[in-house]
Amino acid sequence: MAHKEFIRLIEDNMMIMDRLMDHMKSKMIRNVEYTRSQISVLVRLYLGGRALLKDIAYREFTTTPNLCATFKNLEAKGLVLREVDAHDRRNTWYSVTSAGADVAKNMITEFENTIALVFAKIPRDDEAKLIEAMSTINKVLSNMEVA
Numbered sequence: 001m002a003h004k005e006f007i008r009l010i011e012d013n014m015m016i017m018d019r020l021m022d023h024m025k026s027k028m029i030r031n032v033e034y035t036r037s038q039i040s041v042l043v044r045l046y047l048g049g050r051a052l053l054k055d056i057a058y059r060e061f062t063t064t065p066n067l068c069a070t071f072k073n074l075e076a077k078g079l080v081l082r083e084v085d086a087h088d089r090r091n092t093w094y095s096v097t098s099a100g101a102d103v104a105k106n107m108i109t110e111f112e113n114t115i116a117l118v119f120a121k122i123p124r125d126d127e128a129k130l131i132e133a134m135s136t137i138n139k140v141l142s143n144m145e146v147a
Contacts, residue, residue: 034103037062037070038074040060041070041074042079042080042096042100042104042107043107043108044060045094045104046101046105046108047104049095050094050095051094051095052085052092052094053067053068053091053093054091071094074100078097078099079097079103080097081094081096082094
C-alpha cells in the first residue's frame with residue numbers, strides 16, 4: 001500500500017506548494033504586462049525548448065483552443081515564434097524568440113530572488129535537508145518516467 005501513502009504525500013505537497021506560491025506571490029513584483037498563463041508558457045518554452053501546441057496544452061492542464069489565445073498574444077508581442085510542422089500540418093510548433101527569452105530570464109530571476117527572500121529565515125540545516133529531499137524526489141521520479 002505504499003502507493004496510497006505516496007498519493008497522500010503528493011496531495012499534501014500540492015497544498016503546501018500552493019500555500020508557498022501564494023506567499024511568494026505577495027512578495028513578487030506584480031507583473032501587469034503578462035498573465036500567469038503567459039509567463040508559465042514562456043518560461044516552460046524557454047527552459048524546455050521548442051514544443052508542440054498539444055504538448056504544451058497537456059502540461060498546462062488546458063485545451064489547445066484555450067492556449068491559442070495565450071500564444072496569439074505572445075506572438076503579437078514578439079515573444080514566441082509559431083511554426084506549422086512541414087511534415088504534418090495538423091501540428092504547430094512554438095519556440096521563444098530572443099525577446100521572449102529575455103522576458104523568461106527576467107521572470108526566472110524574479111522567482112529566484114523571491115525564493116531567496118522566503119527561505120532566508122529557515123535554518124541552514126533545514127535548507128540542506130529540503131534540497132537533499134527534493135533532489136532524491138526528482139531523481140526517483142525521473143527514473144520512473146523512463147521506466
